[in-house]
Amino acid sequence: MNKLKILLLLSFFNILTIGCSDNGNSINNDDFDGNGCTDVTDIFSVQLNTQIEIDDFINNCYDTVGLLSINGDDITNLEGLQNLTSVGSLFIHDANSLINLDGLNNLTGMIGSITLRDNDSLINIEALQNLTAVSSSLVVEFNIALTNLEGLNNISSVGESLNINTNEVLENLDGLSNLLSVTESLFIQGNTVLENLNGLQNVSSSLENDLILSNNSSLSSLNGLQNLNSVGRNLKIWNNDYLTNLDGLQNISSIGKSLEIENNGALTDISGLQNTTSIGISLLINTNDALTNLDGLQNISSIGGGFLQIQSNDVLSNLCAIQQISNTFTGQFIIEFNLFNPTRQDIIDGNCSQ
Template sequence: MTKAYYLLLPLLALCGCQLISPEEEEENPIVNFEFTTQAEVDDFFNRFISEINGDITVRGGEITNLNGLLRIQVIRGDLRIVGTSELPNLDGLSTLRRVEGDLELINNSGLINLRGLTSLEAIQSNVYLINNWSLISLRGLDNLAEIGGELVFNTIPELADISSLSNVTTLGNELYLNNCTSLKNLEGLHNLEFITSDLNIIGNDSLESLEGLRGLLHVGGQVFVVENGGLTDLCGITSLINNGFSGNYETRDNGYNPTQDDIVDGNCSN
């Protein structure tokens, strides 16, 4: 995926309205729910629905809590929370165990943490965390073990702690980390062994070390580590390089830019 693609995602999320209507499938209809007011969220609690055979979209500045979604355990489509300003956490999703589509948290200016997702074990497609200006940690994702697609962090300037991702061992697509300017290390990804596609780490000014990737053994696409001005320690990808990585490798405009041969020779930090 290109950087431009991720820059467009917030715009697509804000304008992509979903109708609340079932498609014509007699036995198991697909129903997409969209909530734009707090009253709509609150009223949903009385519907006693635990499995959603479709998408859930929450959007708008009026939403302050998700308590009305407390009964939901499985979402067979996407979970989108976009364009909120007064939602500090995701506490109302505390029984959610599985999302079979994407998890999209985009343009939520008041979101501080992901508390409320503590029961979530699997996201079978992609995770997009984009333009969440107040998010400081991923607290709440501690039990997440499966991400079937890509994991994208884009423009989360206050994010300083990703340790809650410690149970994730495999990504079904790429890892994309861009413009998270408070993040100093990648501790929390130490159990990640396998990335099916690319490893992209771009423009994270405070990042000092890749030590959190020390368990990484395979990247199926490129390694692209650029424009991280404070990054001087790339020893965390030593196992990856020594394990026969053969894709495109580029490091530039970091605090230190070792070649693959440098890393093999032990010159992985400055």
């Protein structure tokens, strides 16, 4: 398969050099209209690394590309790609002079995947507004100037994972407001000025794999996740300095593997988990400096044979919410370095608060 991709790429760049051909004959300028070649076709894979290659692309016969990869510091615009109407996978990375995606406006319908990564000047992705679904993954990460996701407004489904990661000035997720389903995983990580998850409020599905919310230092609310009803593997809430409660998770009834709530310095209330009844393997609640009680865990009736670990929560003095599960849990039971550290038997006997 790698040899085939290389051959296709070499063939494509030869085409860029000699022009389009039809039955072995070169097509001259009379065969083109103002918008490009009249006999359009497709190609499996294209990599464009310079502005010259972008500009020349309009002079070939392709309106459909299987994999389109764009990267290069001198790329300032994508206007030469305006003939494209369909792309299987779009990968734009390290195009550090690129401000917007204008030129991709004619992409419509479903796309296989979108990855926008490490584009230092990118501030506008509105050219993607005619895309309606992503069959694989949607990844927006390490774009240090991107403040919003307007342009993704018409995407209604993501077939695998949605990853919004380390976009330092991303202010909101409003551009995802028409998203109805994410099949596998949802990752919101390292977006330092993002305050809430509004924009995800219409996602009403069970995640087959993971929900990871971490290192969002301004995140104060999980509202926007209220229509999620289960997580197939891991629910991890880590290092969100301003998060005070877990409201927004109230409809999650089951977690297939582990629930991990760690190092959220302002977290005082986890009652948003009150409708969670089962955890597949482990429960870990560690280093949440302001957490005084575990109210919200009282309806958990089963945890698999992994860990139940409540550790290093400096002001935690009430553990009565885990009384029910303490009776049935068969794994490793660790309660230590909290303000109050009752034994498992103490909790079962009702000596669970100080």
